[in-house]
Amino acid sequence: MYDLLVIGGGIQGLSAAWHAAQSGADVLVVEKGTAAGGATKAAAGMLGAQTERHAGEALQRAAVSARDYWKTWAAEIERTSGKSTGLRLHGAYRTASSPECIHELRSAAVEQKALGLEVQSRFPDGADVKESVFFPQEAQVDAIQAAAAIAQGIKNAGGEIREKTTVRAAVLSGDVWQVETESGIYQSRYVLQAPGISGAVKGTSLSGAVLEPVKGECLAVRPAVQPFKETIVDEHIYLVPKADGRIIIGATETPGDETLDVHAGAAAQLLSRAVALYPALADAALIQHWAGVRPRRRGGPPLVAETKPGLFTTIGHYRNGILYAGWTGRLLTRWMDTGSRPEELAPFSPEEVTK
Ligand SMILES: Cc1cc2nc3c(=O)[nH]c(=O)nc-3n(C[C@H](O)[C@H](O)[C@H](O)COP(=O)(O)OP(=O)(O)OC[C@H]3O[C@@H](n4cnc5c(N)ncnc54)[C@H](O)[C@@H]3O)c2cc1C
The missing domain is CATH 3.30.9.10 (D-Amino Acid Oxidase, subunit A, domain 2)
Incomplete structure (x- = not known):
């Protein structure tokens, strides 16, 4: 049984898996294509906390925290993977x-x-x-290199990444999630769905987000x-x-x-x-x-939430999924560890709408 099974090996799923794996959790990432693919491989890599528009003070401050987190996290990724993230700090x-x-x-x-x-x-x-x-203070990474380095860091910490495997459904049975894939059923204490534009699989929930x-x-x-x-x-x-x-x-x-x-x-x-x-x-x-x-x-900021007991979701990051990746991943793993939502994630809850 895994501590955390992640549906989707884009930068959002990989970042949470990286944080969990570094703290010793047994982690499995299941990806229907190749890890670091999806929207992630198309991104320009800007960490646009100030050049992008973030509606309202709470989201603006979150974006700045996310950008600044990259500045220390990139060194950790590089240390745990031996690979470059392409971080550039030229503004x-x-x-x-x-x-x-x-x-x-x-x-x-x-x-x-x-x-x-x-x-x-x-x-x-x-x-x-x-x-x-x-x-x-603005910065950028190479999205493809950074995601590949994060994936390597997961593997080096003992985590698994299973590519070319689609998750079909997830069902909560007692305290354990049974995750059905085309190559078998996996059990996990927590599930994080990070499927990008593909959306929720059977048995999971996006709490009404479209x-x-x-x-x-x-x-x-x-x-x-x-x-x-x-x-x-x-x-x-x-x-x-x-x-x-x-x-x-x-x-x-x-x-x-x-x-x-x-x-x-x-x-x-x-x-x-x-x-x-x-x-x-x-x-x-x-x-x-x-x-x-x-x-x-639609009509809201990214969704980062526990959408069923033990089922976490990070989705809808639109133009800023690279920017938010590490900060969100770190806060999600803290949420799983402590059982309570970090206050910083309040602006990303299901009831939030874009002002
Ligand atoms: C042209 C372009 C430029 C961009 N530039 C920037 C930028 O400069 N800065 C920035 O911050 N953001 C940028 N973005 C946005 C950023 O790329 C996305 O917000 C981010 O990649 C979303 O990450 P994700 O992990 O949520 O989704 P994805 O990267 O799409 O990953 C989701 C993964 O889940 C997998 N998956 C889905 N369903 C299943 C299933 N059932 N079973 C198994 N696997 C599944 C998919 O195959 C995919 O690999 C850009 C996007 C584009 C298109």
Whole structure:
């Protein structure tokens, strides 16, 4: 019997499994595809606590805590796995040129300063923008590398990851969860469902939360010399410079679409916006394109909850599943250990709606 069985080997499931495994729990992650796949492998890796919009003070503070947790957690992941997370600590710009977006950017800067967050008035060299603020504490990871390192850390701590295995159902029998997969039934004291856009399996619950897919397409270019190290988040696109010299250009937003092909029109629009924002990128080599599906919770923030006795859920992280991964995983394992919900997770409960 396991202490914790995790349904879904994306970054949310892996992060909770990593924390449980490091504290000595017997952990099994069951993944229908390959671990560190799903939306996780499509992510640009921004830890966007200040560049992304987080509705209300509680979510804004949670996002900042989640970003700052990565700064120490990344070293722990690297120590337990021997692999890099690609953490970069160069900060991020948010830029705007249209009157509405300039207004929105200035209001966001004022609100963040009022919360005591660091915000600077600074423009990125070489970018064609009318207004800019710089968030020196913003950071990023390489989502694929980080998730692979977390998975390795689970295995090195004695945890198991079973790939190409779909969970079909989970049933509580006494105090023990019986989890039915296509390769057999596993027993576990606790179950964490982290299935991304696939949603709940038979016998589990999302406490009424409804998920909607939001497709995102991305490109990557490789300039001869990377001209900036900071992330730049503009009105319609972002540029995320990676440690390996690539710059990720993202991302489209298509609600209701779960397909994974990259449309020529979307790629053309991303490229033309990237070159308009940062003209020197016109000379960069175009090297990659991909798409993923963000799991968004309709009308609410992500759901992190005990949705049945001993059945925990982390789902609906939309654009911020990488940002929230470690912080949420640590708090979920504390919840399982102590039997009471950490107060920090209150903004992610089923009754919360987006203000
Ligand atoms: C283009 C794009 C860019 C993004 N950029 C960022 C970014 O810069 N920063 C950020 O924080 N976030 C970003 N995101 C969002 C982020 O990728 C997601 O929020 C995050 O990956 C969600 O993680 P997850 O573990 O919940 O889901 P997933 O990564 O989708 O993992 C869920 C896993 O569960 C498995 N599964 C489902 N059902 C079952 C079952 N029954 N049995 C077994 N396995 C099952 C699936 O196969 C999948 O592997 C981006 C997303 C996209 C698409």
